[in-house]
């Protein structure tokens with residue numbers, strides 16, 4: 001069975017006070033894993049607060065360095081994230097690709113670093129509008145995906161969580177249509193199952209990200225290939241994030 005996940009990516013937003021007030025709003029949702037990606041400096045604090053108020057909530061880092069330790073000023077390793085109480089890592093987010101020049105090869109190393117530290121990676125993939133208009137969306141996503149899966153062993157390929165995040169939908173208020181998402185998720189499942197254990201595609205977890213809100217979630221989650229969402233802007237509001245989680249529970253009858 002695939003996992004059902006709703007994850008909040010705060011990007012570079014938040015404060016100590018916001019960590020506390022946000023976590024206090026979060027309630028368990030039957031069958032849905034809830035994950036918070038705060039800025040890395042807040043993971044330890046979030047872990048302390050959730051142990052008292054929301055032990056069902058998982059934490060993760062928006063990025064890690066691929067080395068376990070070393071002279072890399074300003075960086076944090078997957079091992080450090082695990083030490084702080086994190087369980088997940090996002091790799092390949094558009095904003096890391098765009099502003100930090102992360103290549104497919106570097107992202108593959110980060111995914112391997114996450115597994116090395118015992119963390120669950122969520123790999124983000126997605127095409128630009130120009131690539132979609134040129135009919136290259138599936139080829140671009142396939143390239144991003146196989147660059148990572150090529151370096152993984154069989155079980156890792158099956159447990160890898162993928163978030164399809166079209167570049168043109170992130171932070172734009174314009175979510176992809178349910179049909180576009182379904183088509184790309186099926187393509188992703190095909191690539192993963194060809195790369196990993198054939199026939200395991202139903203067990204793979206594929207999320208959608210890109211301007212998900214409590215209003216667009218109901219339609220998006222109807223797609224049988226959608227296992228949840230990675231949510232940016234709207235997830236800064238804990239109550240709205242909870243509504244998206246509830247929408248997933250309803251859509252998947254959990």
Ligand code: PEP
Nearest residue numbers: 170171209210211232233
């Ligand atoms: C994201 O940052 O992963 C994201 C999907 O952002 P937003 O929901 O704001 O589009």
